[in-house]
Amino acid sequence: KAGVTQTPRYLIKTRGQQVTLSCSPISGHRSVSWYQQTPGQGLQFLFEYFSETQRNKGNFPGRFSGRQFSNSRSEMNVSTLELGDSALYLCASGYAGPTETQYFGPGTRLLVL
């Protein structure tokens, strides 16, 4: 089975721009979660989608949004980028719930200048 894939792997943007990151989960997985990883804040939960519905979200401003398509692929969007948005964005997929193993992609490293 192919693993979780994320595109692009690296991205450089400037302040004020917007960015869209993509995540393709493992075949059969319907849950996709997004995390932001930074040296200062560690791994922080952004949101979780299941069957195209956002079921849970973390404490991030409205500039961070996401969606999931019928094939379970997910995108996250960050509008009006700030320097502090520079981070590794990780996507994880799983079957359904909190006891399930999450399988992580390699991440997208975003640098905001």
Next chain:
Amino acid sequence: AQSVTQLGSHVSVSEGALVLLRCNYSSSVPPYLFWYVQYPNQGLQLLLKYTTGATLVKGINGFEAEFKKSETSFHLTKPSAHMSDAAEYFCAVSDSGTGGFKTIFGAGTRLFVKA
């Protein structure tokens, strides 16, 4: 609210020595607990998880962890460290509230293995 505390941001051991990485959690019952490992420039990989049942959980690469409810701990151990164990380790608790779930991670512990 769920929370995870990992004691020690850095741990250094000699090759062949015992590895002990500490994790304490705060959670509603039942807690779903995980240990993940992250190698440089890679995503996270599951080492082991506790959901229900036996409190001593065995994972990959010789790691194991024991769930101790009375101590709210889920420490990770390995009897003999190998150079390839050098990585960052994250303890996590999963919350099943409001129909969905989210995973709360600890700050991570970087393990150094000396030859």
